[in-house]
Amino acid sequence: MKANSSDRPVIRPLPVMDRARQVTDALADYVEEARLKAGDRLPAERELMAALGVGRSTIREAIRHFQALGVIETRKGSGTYLLKPVSRATIHMPLSLDTVHLRDVLLQTLEVRRGIECEAGMVAARRRTSTDLVVIEEKLDAMERVHLEKGTSGPEDLAFHLAVYDSTHNPLFRQLLEQMRETFERFWEHPFDRQDFARRSFPFHRTLFDAIAAGDPEAARAETLKILDIVEEDIKEMSK
Known part of the structure; x- marks a missing residue:
């Protein structure tokens, strides 16, 4: 019996890669290639926007991702700094402790x-x-x-x-x-x-x-x- 063509699986188009993920990968590559160490300053938001061709919200989403992992910190009026080395191959397991008690x-x-x-x-x-x-x-x-x-x-x-x-x-x-x-x-x-x-x-x-x-x-x-x-x-x- 000939299979009905309508029963065949549908090949769906590939999803567009998440832009924030692309930015985090690009930043990780930059840190590794530039051999940045803990305490080194990362490029400013405006510089990253121009270099990567993305909007401010995408850059900030990627920055928040790295902040949550505890590998970078943003200092008001100073910039964003690397706390730990990072690359695409790095596995991060952040721990959260409430030190009030x-x-x-x-x-x-x-x-x-x-x-x-x-x-x-x-x-x-x-x-x-x-x-x-x-x-x-x-x-x-x-x-x-x-x-x-x-x-x-x-x-x-x-x-x-x-x-x-x-x-x-x-x-x-x-x-x-x-x-x-x-x-x-x-x-x-x-x-x-x-x-x-x-x-x-x-x-x-x-x-x-x-x-x-x-x-x-x-x-x-x-x-x-x-x-x-x-x-x-x-x-x-x-x-x-």
Whole structure:
């Protein structure tokens, strides 16, 4: 039986590519080709409109897209600036935290960190190189010196954990932690007005390093949990 021509699938014309998407792709290409770095200024709106042949609303829509991703910022009266390198191949996973209720945000962040850091410690124990161990121990030594001198070690503590993340050789571990960094940096400035915050968790950073150096993933996971469990207890205690 001969098929009725009316039953055949219809070949539809290709949709016109979204203009704002074209602009975001063009901007990403420009940033990459111009080798712009964080802090560099992007071309002005009028310059982009002329170069790309689009209207102001399209340019602003593309700018809002990049702002939502946290890779550019617009400074009133100054211009638009790059916060992070970007290209068409970049994957952006912006995180949003309401820091009004700091205690709650810290505990929420800690829940996420618990999963990420335990896995990072286990991966680090499996993949770390001798060079990685040297870097991690240098950060640990610096953390211990500052802690013994001042009783606290906020930035040095973060540097130690970032070194552990780097030793996984998976850049997403470090990037995810850094996207939560602002909350913790604010916190370290005034840790509930307690200079001895994280004092009880301090010794377990050395045992975490020992587990990673020994290539023992389960021990690395256990030591990471000890650190984060104590941090959670301290946050709850100090914020009563």
